[in-house]
Amino acid sequence: MTPRDKAFFRPLNRRILILLVCIVWSGLEWWGGPGFWSGLATLVTAYVVWTLFIRFDPDQSEDKDQDQNSKTD
DSSP states (O other), X not given: OOHXXXXXXXXXXXXXXXXXXXXHHHHHHHHHOSSHHHHHHHHHHHHHHIXXXXXXXXXXXXXXXXXXXXXXX
8 A cells, every 4th residue: 555545544434434335335246146246345345354454554654654754854
């Protein structure tokens, strides 16, 4: 993830909103019947959980952003 992406995803409400959209999408695909798209939507939801909640460290991204800004000054 780029520093700009980390800055965008730092607020918890944005990460939760993206997760909810993925959960609804996955639920609609499974409700329509099992198939390729329902599996893909589930994998995307799992990736969002992994990337934005398990691996993501908002405090660390703030420190790196501040370090990069101080290096350019």
